[in-house]
Amino acid sequence: MEDAHEVNEGPASATDYIVHHLTNLDTEHALHTGLANPFWNLHWDSIFFAVTLGIIFVGTFYLAARKATSGVPGAWQNFVELIVEFVDTQVKDSFHGSSKVIAPLALTIFCWIFLMNFMDLVPVDLLPALGLLVGIEYMKVVPTTDLNIAFGMSITVFLLMIFYSIKIKGVGGFAKELFLHPFGKWMMPFNFLLKLVEELAKPVSLALRLFGNLYAGELIFILIALFTLSAGAHSLGENLTSVGTITAFIIQVILGLAWAIFHILIITLQAFIFMMLTIVYLSMAHEEH
Amino acid sequence: MSINVTLFAQMLVFGLLVWFTMTFVWPLIRGAMEEREKTIADGLAAAEKGQGDLKQAGVEAGKIIEEARDQARAVLSKANARANDIVEEARSEGEVEKRKRLDSAQSELEVEINRARDELRQQVATIAIVGAEKILLREIDEVAHRAFLDQLAADL
Numbered sequence: 001m002e003d004a005h006e007v008n009e010g011p012a013s014a015t016d017y018i019v020h021h022l023t024n025l026d027t028e029h030a031l032h033t034g035l036a037n038p039f040w041n042l043h044w045d046s047i048f049f050a051v052t053l054g055i056i057f058v059g060t061f062y063l064a065a066r067k068a069t070s071g072v073p074g075a076w077q078n079f080v081e082l083i084v085e086f087v088d089t090q091v092k093d094s095f096h097g098s099s100k101v102i103a104p105l106a107l108t109i110f111c112w113i114f115l116m117n118f119m120d121l122v123p124v125d126l127l128p129a130l131g132l133l134v135g136i137e138y139m140k141v142v143p144t145t146d147l148n149i150a151f152g153m154s155i156t157v158f159l160l161m162i163f164y165s166i167k168i169k170g171v172g173g174f175a176k177e178l179f180l181h182p183f184g185k186w187m188m189p190f191n192f193l194l195k196l197v198e199e200l201a202k203p204v205s206l207a208l209r210l211f212g213n214l215y216a217g218e219l220i221f222i223l224i225a226l227f228t229l230s231a232g233a234h235s236l237g238e239n240l241t242s243v244g245t246i247t248a249f250i251i252q253v254i255l256g257l258a259w260a261i262f263h264i265l266i267i268t269l270q271a272f273i274f275m276m277l278t279i280v281y282l283s284m285a286h287e288e289h
Numbered sequence: 290m291s292i293n294v295t296l297f298a299q300m301l302v303f304g305l306l307v308w309f310t311m312t313f314v315w316p317l318i319r320g321a322m323e324e325r326e327k328t329i330a331d332g333l334a335a336a337e338k339g340q341g342d343l344k345q346a347g348v349e350a351g352k353i354i355e356e357a358r359d360q361a362r363a364v365l366s367k368a369n370a371r372a373n374d375i376v377e378e379a380r381s382e383g384e385v386e387k388r389k390r391l392d393s394a395q396s397e398l399e400v401e402i403n404r405a406r407d408e409l410r411q412q413v414a415t416i417a418i419v420g421a422e423k424i425l426l427r428e429i430d431e432v433a434h435r436a437f438l439d440q441l442a443a444d445l
Contacts, residue, residue, distance in 0.1 A: 026293075043295040050299060054306045058314065065317035070324035077321075084318045103319075104311035112306060148292055152299025 014226055021124065021222050024146065025138040045139045046146040053115040053143070061111070083111065090276060095283040097168075102282055105160070109153065110275040116143045117214055117267030121260055124221045144214040144270075147207070154207035157278050161202070164285040173288070202281055206274060213270050217263050224259060227252035414442030 025045040035041050064080035087107045119142040128139040143149045165174045178195050179188045227248045418438050
């Protein structure tokens with residue numbers, strides 16, 4: 001009876017562990033009450049980390065900008081200039097119009113998404129465990145594993161695309177682009193349908209690419225963390241330094257290390273791709289067809 | 290995993306961050322960078338110009354030195370010629386002087402010789418007279434033979 005209970009506990013606790021890690025601290029979980037309209041069920045953890053990282057980004061960059069000198073730059077200014085130069089090069093390479101918004105937008109996207117992705121490299125249990133200490137039961141620390149965050153950014157970019165399309169080409173030009181390409185005026189509905197899919201695919205792919213990569217990455221970190229957890233759960237009554245636990249621990253360390261190192265590439269790459277595609281999409285919005 | 294108000298909150302935050310970056314971060318950093326780029330470009334241009342100037346100055350200096358050397362050469366040859374002239378002049382002047390001195394010495398000598406001769410003649414005459422006087426003192430009257438003896442001295 002007791003044995004059966006423990007065996008059941010193992011997988012069940014692993015599932016609980018994963019589900020727990022993938023649950024946002026939304027209003028319902030925070031207040032332990034249902035909401036009449038699930039729309040208002042704000043993900044407090046996602047917004048908290050997004051805002052905090054955003055403030056860290058603009059704060060530290062503002063520090064460099066406020067004291068920016070054209071003489072010999074300090075270490076931090078030098079680093080900031082390195083990133084600004086990098087972003088500026090990308091913008092100048094891909095975007096040929098003149099816009100005061102696109103370069104700072106690209107900089108914000110790159111740095112902010114990088115920082116949000118970087119939360120993935122913080123040990124999966126560290127912040128949630130600290131949260132538990134102060135009574136916060138659920139916490140997802142990587143904002144970009146939240147669809148709301150990813151779509152929030154891609155939809156903003158999408159709105160900018162529409163804004164610039166209309167601003168540059170006028171309402172008529174934009175409408176012409178929507179209805180008369182690629183098959184001429186006799187195929188108007190079909191053209192529009194095609195264009196609609198084409199345009200909607202942009203924000204959707206932008207958001208889902210970022211979300212998918214980070215969500216999967218986070219999930220794998222969680223699964224790697226399960227190694228010692230499940231081994232520990234099985235041998236809970238036994239000596240914790242049993243051979244099985246030690247082996248599981250070593251495997252977890254190696255896998256975690258390997259995945260984290262690989263993930264350094266992923267988080268940078270995803271931030272870069274999001275930025276790059278934003279520049280390209282906005283540059284397309286600026287171009288006449 | 291549901292879409293809800295979080296999305297709009299994120300859009301708002303995103304917009305604010307972009308606005309902040311656009312207003313307070315990007316222009317300052319880019320401004321500083323562009324200013325530095327300009328400073329460096331100016332510095333490089335100035336250095337290049339300086340190098341050109343230096344080369345030009347070198348060429349000019351060479352020209353001036355060459356000119357000075359020519360001038361020095363001319364001055365030197367002129368000076369040499371002048372020195373030769375002076376030496377030549379001095380030599381001829383010396384020659385003239387020498388001749389002059391020689392001539393005057395010669396003439397002085399002649400005068401001196403003549404005078405000495407005259408004196409000697411006088412003295413010889415005097416001695417002769419004295420001698421004669423002594424010889425003739427006893428028998429000849431000095432006054433009577435004086436004219437005769439003077440005639441003799443003048444013929445000597």
